[in-house]
Amino acid sequence: MNLHAICAIYRFEMARTGRxxxxxVVSPVISTCLYFVVFGAxxxxxxxxxxxxxxxxxxxxxxxxxxxxxxxxxxxxxxIYFPKFTGTIYELLSAPVSYLEIVIGYVGAAATKSIxxxxxxxxxxxxxxxxxxxxxxxxxLFLVLTTVTFSLFGFIIGILADGFEQLQxxxxxxxxxxxxxxxxxxxxxxxxxxxxxxxxxxxxxxLISGFRWSFYENADVGVGVxxxxxxxxxxLCVAIVWWIFRSGYRLKA
Amino acid sequence: MQSIxxxxxxxxxxxxxxxxxxxVDLEIRKGEIFALLGPNGAGKTTLISIICGIVNASDGTVTxxxxxxxxxxxxxxxxxxLVPQELTTDAFESVWNTVSFSRxxxxxxxxxxxxxxxxxxxxxxxxxxxxxxxxxxxxKRRVLIAKALSHEPQILFLDEPTAGVDVxxxxxxxxxxxxxxxxxxxxxxxxxxIEEAEQMADRIGVINRGELILxxxxxxxxxxxxxxxxxLQLHDPLDAIPARLAEYGLTLASGGAELVYSYDTQGERxxxxxxxxxxxxxxxxxxxxxxxxxSLEDIFVSLVREPA
Ligand SMILES: Nc1ncnc2c1ncn2[C@@H]1O[C@H](COP(=O)(O)OP(=O)(O)O)[C@@H](O)[C@H]1O
Ligand SMILES: [Mg+2]
Numbered sequence: 001m002n003l004h005a006i007c008a009i010y011r012f013e014m015a016r017t018g019r020x021x022x023x024x025v026v027s028p029v030i031s032t033c034l035y036f037v038v039f040g041a042x043x044x045x046x047x048x049x050x051x052x053x054x055x056x057x058x059x060x061x062x063x064x065x066x067x068x069x070x071x072x073x074x075x076x077x078x079x080i081y082f083p084k085f086t087g088t089i090y091e092l093l094s095a096p097v098s099y100l101e102i103v104i105g106y107v108g109a110a111a112t113k114s115i116x117x118x119x120x121x122x123x124x125x126x127x128x129x130x131x132x133x134x135x136x137x138x139x140x141l142f143l144v145l146t147t148v149t150f151s152l153f154g155f156i157i158g159i160l161a162d163g164f165e166q167l168q169x170x171x172x173x174x175x176x177x178x179x180x181x182x183x184x185x186x187x188x189x190x191x192x193x194x195x196x197x198x199x200x201x202x203x204x205x206x207l208i209s210g211f212r213w214s215f216y217e218n219a220d221v222g223v224g225v226x227x228x229x230x231x232x233x234x235x236l237c238v239a240i241v242w243w244i245f246r247s248g249y250r251l252k253a
Numbered sequence: 254m255q256s257i258x259x260x261x262x263x264x265x266x267x268x269x270x271x272x273x274x275x276x277v278d279l280e281i282r283k284g285e286i287f288a289l290l291g292p293n294g295a296g297k298t299t300l301i302s303i304i305c306g307i308v309n310a311s312d313g314t315v316t317x318x319x320x321x322x323x324x325x326x327x328x329x330x331x332x333x334x335l336v337p338q339e340l341t342t343d344a345f346e347s348v349w350n351t352v353s354f355s356r357x358x359x360x361x362x363x364x365x366x367x368x369x370x371x372x373x374x375x376x377x378x379x380x381x382x383x384x385x386x387x388x389x390x391x392x393k394r395r396v397l398i399a400k401a402l403s404h405e406p407q408i409l410f411l412d413e414p415t416a417g418v419d420v421x422x423x424x425x426x427x428x429x430x431x432x433x434x435x436x437x438x439x440x441x442x443x444x445x446x447i448e449e450a451e452q453m454a455d456r457i458g459v460i461n462r463g464e465l466i467l468x469x470x471x472x473x474x475x476x477x478x479x480x481x482x483x484x485l486q487l488h489d490p491l492d493a494i495p496a497r498l499a500e501y502g503l504t505l506a507s508g509g510a511e512l513v514y515s516y517d518t519q520g521e522r523x524x525x526x527x528x529x530x531x532x533x534x535x536x537x538x539x540x541x542x543x544x545x546x547x548s549l550e551d552i553f554v555s556l557v558r559e560p561a
């Protein structure tokens with residue numbers, strides 16, 4: 001294991017985050033605050049409690065997930081796309097590093113950043129609504145599993161992308177709608193039966209539901225199912241990354 | 254002489270179907286400076302990129318110090334430093350950070366002393382905290398060299414290091430290269446400047462359209478090139494070369510109006526003085542004379558010329 005290389009990549013990526021601290025942290029925090037003001041305070045005060053949880057508190061796990069998913073993808077995709085774009089990837093390819101080490105460095109840094117960000121959002125949310133976490137260990141488990149999975153997913157997007165716009169397409173046009181429709185702002189049980197079934201095809205339902213369960217012990221699907229799905233998505237992403245590196249696809253001529 | 258890089262039957266066909274390397278065989282000797290000479294598109298960068306692990310070979314093998322570049326990539330890549338042709342740098346990083354990053358990436362523990370030495374030798378020390386994007390092109394080239402040297406490689410590849418580089422930097426760079434070579438580093442450089450190959454290299458390889466067409470010791474190559482031609486334009490054309498001049502191996506040209514004499518500039522004596530006095534004794538009067546030399550450039554041009 002080339003530990004020096006992993007550290008070098010990790011530190012390099014964290015330094016890049018440090019340089020763009022403002023955009024990296026401030027804008028997600030502001031948008032989360034806006035959600036709270038609009039949905040939590042303004043509209044939420046007219047919505048009845050869901051399973052004994054106030055609406056403002058109910059949306060906290062979903063909002064954290066929303067940031068976590070989009071941020072993990074953009075951090076990781078940008079991290080690997082940028083060297084491809086500028087050409088500095090030559091150094092990575094000519095270095096005595098294994099693919100595993102490259103992935104640990106890049107995905108580790110992207111995941112760290114997203115986790116820190118979600119903790120900041122959690123703390124911010126705490127200013128608006130009282131938050132209790134019923135199962136902190138499960139909460140951390142879902143947080144880490146989801147972040148790593150979607151950082152890997154972002155890494156894949158970064159490798160496949162041909163332009164900067166493409167990096168934005170998936171978080172913007174796929175993840176955000178799916179998170180909105182996946183129970184960020186409502187319980188699946190509030191939907192008509194047909195839509196409840198349709199919604200189960202949305203992978204994000206399982207992640208949001210599991211994460212919310214770790215806070216309030218109420219869930220749209222069983223927590224075991226959520227965990228199994230999270231593990232499945234992780235395995236899927238690992239398999240794709242493994243295949244990309246094994247074939248050199250889009251990385252080496 | 255011990256060889257440190259061994260390339261055999263190396264072939265590269267890009268996804269576009271273009272064949273950039275055609276069964277290239279090459280041995281690089283330990284400690285030498287090897288110049289790979291060839292026109293644009295000859296395949297120089299492709300060859301280097303395969304050895305360094307940036308491009309996958311289609312066929313053939315490469316070993317570095319006896320290790321296969323695929324199977325033992327950790328060993329071979331750790332031995333190699335690469336200065337790429339393009340000025341690709343992390344614009345937002347500082348010089349110090351980017352060079353330290355390279356060292357870590359190549360598996361070496363941090364060593365600020367070594368990084369300092371490298372930066373000083375390339376006159377980058379006072380720029381160590383500058384962001385790379387604020388540097389001039391020549392300075393960026395130095396940064397790339399510093400990155401390549403950060404992990405103390407035993408083999409250094411310089412891909413067209415002097416393209417678009419001013420005279421001062423070129424001199425500084427050759428100084429660094431000479432020092433590295435003295436310390437035992439093997440250096441492979443590509444260039445299309447022939448003087449550069451002449452000045453720096455121990456051996457020269459000429460590559461054209463994916464084929465290595467010549468690999469020769471520079472000294473031997475220079476010997477071959479060391480021959481000059483003296484052309485004497487005569488006042489009165491000759492029908493034949495006078496018998497008394499037979500030993501000079503002269504030839505008649507331009508219908509007898511010119512005498513051509515070939516001689517070795519590296520030889521003990523060129524024979525020019527005696528030839529001239531013999532000509533005078535034979536009553537042959539000269540209108541004019543000139544000398545020409547087959548340069549490496551001429552050979553190069555004739556080697557790589559498009560077939561008619
Ligand atoms: N990624 C690529 N895909 C297709 N053709 C390529 C690629 N890279 C280089 N080539 C072609 O291969 C040939 C050799 O290129 P290169 O090795 O860069 O030459 P040199 O370094 O000697 O100028 C050129 O004709 C170039 O157009
Ligand atoms: Mg080239």
